């Protein structure tokens with residue numbers, strides 16, 4: 251299927267009518283094994299941890315969306331991060347951002363650090379801070395942009411350039427942007443990782459991870475890890491994700507449109523302090539966002555003028571459309587409070603040193619009617 255347009259790729263890349271029936275939709279191959287005519291005489295499928303036709307189609311589709319030769323799916327986003335980290339050996343070092351997804355930070359520092367791998371977490375929007383920790387042992391540069399919850403933007407091309415100067419593999423966690431907004435592999439990243447749980451599936455009904463790469467060597471090593479360690483997704487989840495992907499571009503357009511309106515509205519509200527959204531010209535990384543992203547996304551964080559946990563909690567209890575929940579990227583709007591939810595395990599002093607205030611509220615702006623979203627925010631702010 252030849253197209254450079256994501257609008258066409260989401261629907262057609264890797265997807266063929268079922269050869270036995272002509273079914274236009276990819277069947278859910280709910281099977282653990284495949285019958286062989288004679289020992290070793292099979293149709294390319296032996297055991298479902300190793301290969302599954304529904305998963306194959308999803309993997310091909312995702313690879314096309316990121317512009318890579320290969321895609322590999324995992325049972326969760328963390329399963330995908332774990333597989334990447336298993337490319338490393340004791341003594342190796344990893345350079346990553348200090349505003350990293352909490353689950354990735356926990357996996358690196360609590361699990362992989364035990365096996366003699368060293369992690370550096372630095373402000374990746376500061377080139378000199380990155381260069382200061384790079385050395386001949388750096389085997390992986392782990393980028394995540396936009397970051398969570400402060401929506402900082404890291405220059406992907408610059409991180410790739412620095413990583414490759416040191417012969418390091420560069421991985422980009424592209425979850426917050428989705429393949430609609432940016433394609434790091436097209437900029438030269440070795441591996442693109444997604445929690446497809448978020449925008450890619452987009453319907454808050456599946457947990458799924460993805461790795462995309464154009465390197466045959468990395469693909470083979472990662473597929474070996476995928477099969478050996480076993481964090482593979484079931485066919486039903488692959489089917490649901492394929493179904494979700496078909497509207498990725500339309501959902502993202504609406505997330506971005508609604509996000510821009512909400513961000514500007516919040517900025518003009520008398521009870522709101524800071525608004526963090528990369529679309530503002532005053533955002534410190536706005537130029538980088540404009541260079542590498544198609545649009546600015548539907549994730550927004552903001553603080554209250556009166557920066558106090560109890561005021562934030564009043565707001566969080568008062569929204570009706572914005573549901574109070576972890577996660578992001580689904581069609582319905584969500585609201586979260588990093589200080590008591592996702593980032594509660596980080597001590598207050600450290601949170602504040604990283605610029606994360608007690609009243610910081612994170613929105614995943616959904617695709618509802620914008621007037622209803624604004625009315626909901628207005629009503630909740632009125633109670634603060």
Ligand SMILES: *Cc1c(COP(=O)(O)O)cnc(C)c1O
Nearest residue numbers: 326327328351425445447457458
């Ligand atoms: C959610 C998330 C993950 C982890 O993915 P799961 O599917 O929850 O395992 C990794 N990175 C980012 C940026 C995420 O938002």
